[in-house]
Amino acid sequence: MRNPHVFGAIIIGGGQSGLATAYYLRRAGVDTLILDDQAAPGGAWRHVWPSMTLFSTADFSNLPGRPMPAFDGFPPARHVVDYLADYEKRYDFTIHRPVRVTRVDHDEGLFTVHSPEQSWLARNVVAATGTWSAPFVPAYPGAFTGTQWHSANYPGAEPFQGQSVAVVGAANSGAQIAAELSQVARVTWYTRHEPRWMPDDVDGRVLFRRNRQRALAILRAETDPGPDSQLGDIVMLPHVREARDSGRLTPTRMFDSLDEVKSDHLIWCTGFRPALGPVRGLLDGRVPAIPGLHLVGYGDWTGPGSATITGVGPSAKQAAQEISAALGA
Known part of the structure; x- marks a missing residue:
């Protein structure tokens, strides 16, 4: 109709x-x-x-x-x-x-x-x-025998108590979820490169002002001051900063094949x-x-x-x- x-x-x-x-x-x-x-x-x-x-x-x-x-x-x-x-x-x-x-x-x-x-x-x-x-999940060779998730359907930390979890992704969702799970589970945080932490004093307020400056510069045909990624990839929320500083949030080199991942769960934080x-x-x-x-x-x-x-x-x-x-x- x-x-x-x-x-x-x-x-x-x-x-x-x-x-x-x-x-x-x-x-x-x-x-x-x-x-x-x-x-x-x-x-x-x-x-x-x-x-x-x-x-x-x-x-x-x-x-x-x-x-x-x-x-x-x-x-x-x-x-x-x-x-x-x-x-x-x-x-x-x-x-x-x-x-x-x-x-x-x-x-x-x-x-x-x-x-x-x-x-x-x-x-x-x-x-x-x-x-x-x-949600996006990259293709990798091999097979993973555990349970796969994505940040889009991550249910929170409780279901993972006492289990082993692989978290993939070097941006905000990967860091946040790995930090949260590190309190209750054995976490391996896989990243393709070293984490790019934003300065501890940068939060959404700073990013808002930066984006406003970018929008005005683009509107006026001036030089673009650059995206947020120039500051880093991960906003230092309190629980992320605490996990990093306590040593619970440390990266592991990205695997080449799913055969290498031996955890009970695999969570893709890949955007x-x-x-x-x-x-x-x-x-x-x-x-x-x-x-x-x-x-x-x-x-x-x-x-x-x-x-x-x-x-x-x-x-x-x-x-x-x-x-x-x-x-x-």
Whole structure:
């Protein structure tokens, strides 16, 4: 069944990127529909591991227009989910969920957005699907006989009590999970290179300011001061720093074959890929090949820090401005 109404914009994804874009589209008076595949508000934050927190304090973790409520320390996922639910309610966005978008077509200036049950028409489409639903696991020869996990479905430390665990990955998720497990399990932390620790005084607040400087420099055609990775790969959250300093968090050279891994469990902390399946046929590489298609919230290639709550604002605003101009809103 197709809904004959033509929306000014349809946003695919109701997490932080979709909500930030909807905020600016609402201010511009654009008739907007959000299609979200989750059962309730919160986006990917509904699925992170139990101990995961933001890198920033609440006052540096705001979507446009509405501050995050105060929290003592780095807010946990539950605090973020509650904030996103409140944000939706505050701005009364039109959101349909759960809706799994399977394909987006374009013909004669109109997009058709398909789900198994229904389709919708729009002048513009914003892909804000994030990456959490597309975990990446590299291919290695050999076989591992234990249980394999990914940071996307890591359940917390309790199920691993007293067991041996191999953790793969030299960035934040690998360090955080290895540090947490080192308190209850025998951990081998595999990395392809020596860990690149950020300075101990760098957290999300510092990264936020750096990303703002980058965004302004790029906007003004000035020299890009460089990405966060110039500072290192791992933010020194308190439990990570304590594990490193106590000697529980030490790297092991990356294996060449899965046959070498003798642990009970293997956890891949090897990142994600953009979940662009529904719009993949409308892209030229990472660039929209069709006017009216916009990508928001996919990391540095859609804007400095755009995969973060605070950092998504500039790219969301730019997409909304382009849509508004195209519609003459």
